[in-house]
Amino acid sequence: DVQLLESGGGLVQPGGSLRLSCEASGFTFSSYAMSWVRQAPGKGLEWVSGIRGSGVSSTYADSVKGRFTISRDNSKNTLDLQMNSLRAEDTAFYYCAKERYSSTSAPFDSWGQGTLVTVSS
């Protein structure tokens, strides 16, 4: 069974930094693109960033470009999201999600349970 387990969430002050991690198991991690998707409390889903299986190519939503960095370690089956210059509007549950197949419009067929990031003074 595919399992995705996020960690690293917490309370951080505006302007601060936080690093999220996602530990993957149950599939050949390096073969699949991965993304981070967030959801502000009581709001809808927002794609944040994605990275190809090789780790060579990554993309970002305009709302986080220049502040967030996605990375992966295929030897450890982990996906990370380094978040800098955090703002109140970054407060959300952050989900790690696996793409079902390799395509620009691929669906996310497995999701972690989410980790909550709260940006507040």
Added chain:
Amino acid sequence: QSVLSQPPSVSGAPGQRVTISCTGSSSNIGAGYDVHWYQQLPGTAPKLLIYGYINRPSGVPDRFSGSKSGTSASLAITGLQAEDEADYYCQSYDSSLSGSRVFGGGTKLTVL
């Protein structure tokens, strides 16, 4: 304002059929990019319900079906059950946004 538009809420009685629309534009659905649907039960992570407009992952009941028409997609749920009460999101890709997957704003389904 989401790139993909969904009705905020829909409702139906047990056993009835409901549909949820997802309206896009020429840079996403109209450009031929696939649409996928997710179900999010209260307090849980989203779950893939339909992918590539019409395909159901293993384990998803055939009461759930998807379709496409022009720059829109729809999710239909037949034989409505109380356990179907959830938020539903459509998702696609938008070529006008850098590398961007896009989601609809979500639709709250209430089973009366």
